[in-house]
Amino acid sequence: MPELPEVETVKRQLQKSLKSKQIKEVFVYMDKMIKVGPAKISNLKIGSKKSSRNFAALLKNKRVLGLDRRAKYLIIRLSGGGNLMIHLRMSGQLIFLPKKVLKNPLTLSLAKTAIKQTLPSKHTHVEFIFSNGDKLFYNDTRQFGHIRFVTDKEMKNVLSQQKLGPEPLTLKLKEFSEIIKRHSSKRAKDFLLNQEVIAGIGNIYADESLFISKISPLRKVGSLKPDQQKLLLQSIQKVLQEAIKLGGSSIESFLMTNGTAGKFSDQHLVYAKEGKPCPRCGKPLHAQKIGSRTSTFCTNCQK
DNA sequence: GACAACCTGACC
């Protein structure tokens, strides 16, 4: 599901909901979603029963100090130098329910209706219970995501190992142009999706940014003129900021932590709109696979 | 670069 704006939305919501709350208990229903310690190179450390018991024990009584986001990683900083690094991948979801909603049958039933599921559901893999009775559920239908417990030092290692590129929202034109130069032979779509080049953009926001800047996803970035580079960066930032403002794109499984849907999907101009008229010129939008991901764009006005 | 793998569910 989530790209930068969705993770940022979750971060902002949980910032309010979880700040200085104390973890009382953690239930892990699916061991493979949990990782403890740094990732090993070429070794996808699958969560084991032991590591998830360890995980629950490590979290007990810790307080939430604050939340951060790096690329598509959500980071929950905990007391005692621990951190949770959460990657939602395609279908991860964090649902927060305060005690007052949980204990009132009417509000609880409304919440369940809003999120179209019971909690914990069959896709709830981790459940956090806070000392004041609030609960946080990690759901993940496709089970691609994970939650990793790391010390501060381990987190630095994990992040540097990921070789994440700069954050697009604070990226300056000068650096953007230098990055383009370094990756001049890449097609625009591959360039934007590569997390080592720029971190946080996914399929939706890549297609939307390219449409706004009138650049074909197949265009080699090295051939972009300075004014096109500038327009592309501005388009990326505009699209991401607008999406954050509206709480992200909510297709299918992405919900804000109170269970309401992000509204940016109403604003999509081209993503998943193959065959629909181009909002600019009216010609039917074209879809094709680029680097194994579907791109939707206008062959008439994106060059 | 293309492609399979990791999974479930929606849709045709």
Added chain:
DNA sequence: GGTCAGGTTGTC
């Protein structure tokens, strides 16, 4: 039955 889906990683 087959195809597709917001992501990433590993193998040709």
